Amino acid sequence: MSTSSIGSLINSALGGLNIASSSLQTTGHNISNVNTPGYSRQSVLQSARTPQFSGAGFIGSGVQMEGVMRSYDSYLQGQLWDVNGKLGAASTMNAQLSQLNNMLSDPGSGLSPALNDFFAAVQAASNNPAGIPERQALISNAEVLANRFNALDGRMQDMANGVNTQLQDHVSTINTLAAELADLNRRILDMQGGNPAQQPNDLLDQRDQLIADLGKEVGVTVVPQDNGQVNVFIGTGQTLVAGAKYSALTTVQDPLDPLRLEVAYEKSGSVISKQLTSGTVGGLLRFRNESLDPARNALGRIAVGVASSMNDQQALGLDLEGQLGGNGANIFTMPKVGVQGAAGNTGSISSAVVSDIGKLQASDYRVTYDGSAWQVLRQSDGKTPSDLSVSGGTISFDGLTLTVGAAPATGDSFLVQPTRKAGSGIAVAIDDPRRLALAAPYVSNAGVNAGNVSVSEGKVSDAGTGINLPATAFGKPVDIKFDDPPSSFTITYSGGTVSSAYTEGMSINVPYPAPSSSNWSVSLSGTTPVAGDSFSLTPAGPGDNRNGLAMAALKSQNLLEGDSATFASSYGRMVTRVGTDGRQAQIAEKAQNNLFTQVQQAQQSVSGVNLDEEAANMMRYQQAYQASAKVIQIADSLFDSILAIKG
Template structure:
């Protein structure tokens, strides 16, 4: 093969390499861009003979510097980060509310029993009796305020879950569409690196919302499935995720893929969706039940003891609290109750007697059965609930910090293979420019030799 053709192949190869470096430099700030390069291979001689050097160089393929394992690590780290990051704002808000003086049930209990102790000095005093009623209302309000916060958080969880399901469906459809475009491009011999980058970015966003498994297919497609197994994307087909309400008011996740239908547990989904499920099932629901048990214990214990006593007029005692389980305002002072209706006396004929009042005061030290805590005293129940929440929040914060570190490390590991280095590309530009110039010099020399040969023959 002539010098000109050999040098021309070198010039074409260096031009392809310069194009790849130019594309890399142009996308140095593009999120998710995977750098590209050329694979150069020496062409074998077309003619036989020991002194035939070869036929030049060819660009065998355009390389895409991607590592599937590092991408998998990147997506797994994003799922973990999404789960803990979603839970923390809810936990932080709960801690702040439960520790505040206005919503703390311990503050309400202290005020109520302090008023009872003050009334025990003079059970017949109307102002002291009225203070008991006032403090009972404040205690009920503290239960109701915290209960409303929990209801609001569950409402927010439901709304956020619906939004995430919409995002998951949109991203799944995008991945399925990109699978089709990538498969078609590769079948026609077109470089699909840009489409693959778009798909990987969509998968990364999907991984943040839910824990996923990603499987590469021989045709260039990537199938995506949830951690529990149901498919989200298979080639060009995407599943549809939906939220359905139940008679109890809870939400259930369902997934429809082709003709198959799946019921999912969002607490096991991973990602932000899994974080919401864990927050609801492991924190909000148990805390609501514990709060209900406490309110029932307060209302039941105080009302039962008052029923055993007598008012200053000698009448049998009645209830101080009304309890409504399942309501956002579970506790209230009985409507129309007057200070003189409180049955503090243990003897119908002794209005100034405080023996029954002392029994009410003693309720604070009696054991109650609280869901999630077991048998605890009324005075210790809220403190233990607050401690349990603090532990959950601290554990999640620690896990969040770890997840952030793992995600950062996964990103750096991905960039070490797929990211664009400006210094490296600058070096490549110089080398490929020199390669191009050298090949053009060979062509010039070949032309001079050709002219010289023609001159000798003329």
């Protein structure tokens, strides 16, 4: 054997020695990072060197190292990022809805017990309308009911504030991750030196882990670039990271709702909340928009319904002093309709009132002026109310009436919230139990009559068909007497008389004083009156309870949601909707958890470190190293032998 052959043998063995050493080092690196989040298993790529030609053919010249490769599947990694974002949204929705559902459905602190106790107190006061203790108990239960509305709405406002705080925290985290990701893009490009084939594996793993963390926050779409960098998009394609640059996010106040924070680009101020549906941020926004706001609006609608209907009925009765209940003695303070104008508006909405609780929707509205007409958009479904009516300076829709103040300019916009804060706005307005109007205005009486004509008990009527007395007659006795012949009769009231031909079933209406448009109406029935037959309407005394009974009956009347729901059933529907949303969120989180586990297992089967496999590799590379060293030892011995022969 020639000295050149021995040199080739040593070079070949040195190649094997180096490969074995690098493989041992890489295996040790894998073992050390077995618990490092996002780490991908690495392995040494090697290939045979170009053989050398000899007279007997080509002789191998050993091995050479091609690089260090990480075990990686871009498809599985992309799936993992996507599922991670959806899991973040589902987990957030489930956690938030669990709190809301527990609060609303609690049998002790929910609205239902307070509603039941209040109407039970109304019934008890009606059973003893002259009793001061019963009247005081009614006021006390009204205060409990108002406080319950206040407490529930306050808890929901706390949850809304919590969403704001969490949005700020998570947006800050997103900015930190985006900055680190942009910096890693720069470092990766620098380390590759313009050669994407030479990849800094550990930095790539760090970048993938940052993307995973970012995806859990907001959901991401990753687009690799030819230079080895990646661009990251959020939402429906909004740029977050582009190479070594990133676009910082921030939270800004909604211009029409200062208590509400939205996600926007820090530099431009452009709001992108509606585009964010994935990750923790997407989950928070969805919870607020799809569950919390509707529930709060639904609670407020019940508060408006209770206050409005009870006040309206109170206004139709007499108190213990014989005064109308509507004479400055409302039972509840009527919650105000919230109206917020955009900055820069020249026009205004001077008043906004609930005109029909049956048509009232649990929704906010965007009201805008386009230069020629008013446009109204219901926020809950994005539709224009079908009953929208604009007449002069009045805008009516969905049981609301808005009055335009200052003349609007093109682009003026307003946020109208008829029920959003009604739960916190309701309060008890009456403190004197004697002012509770439990009596009806009149008692119908019949004299000792010979004919068969009778007079009805009387009821509240809106339509004034029949004989309409002047409003000045209200609250004073009204006498009815048949003439001779009895084909007609005469009505005597304070301030005048009215004569009329008799028709069976005809109505006699005593109008309530303004601003009420109602009447106290009685009807005459019977075919055979006798001259001199008489009837009277006399103001009811303190023992009358008919208006109190009408108040108690409001509990079971379908007054809300298009006259399809009682107060209790409307609350039950709200709780059911929240419970259904919560159950769906639980199922979604469980499904996303299972899917995440499956995708993670598939990804780890490619990229994960298996300690048993690495231990086997360690032994294999150790043996290869020892074998290569042995070859060098043998070559050294052969070289010594040649030197000895020549000597």
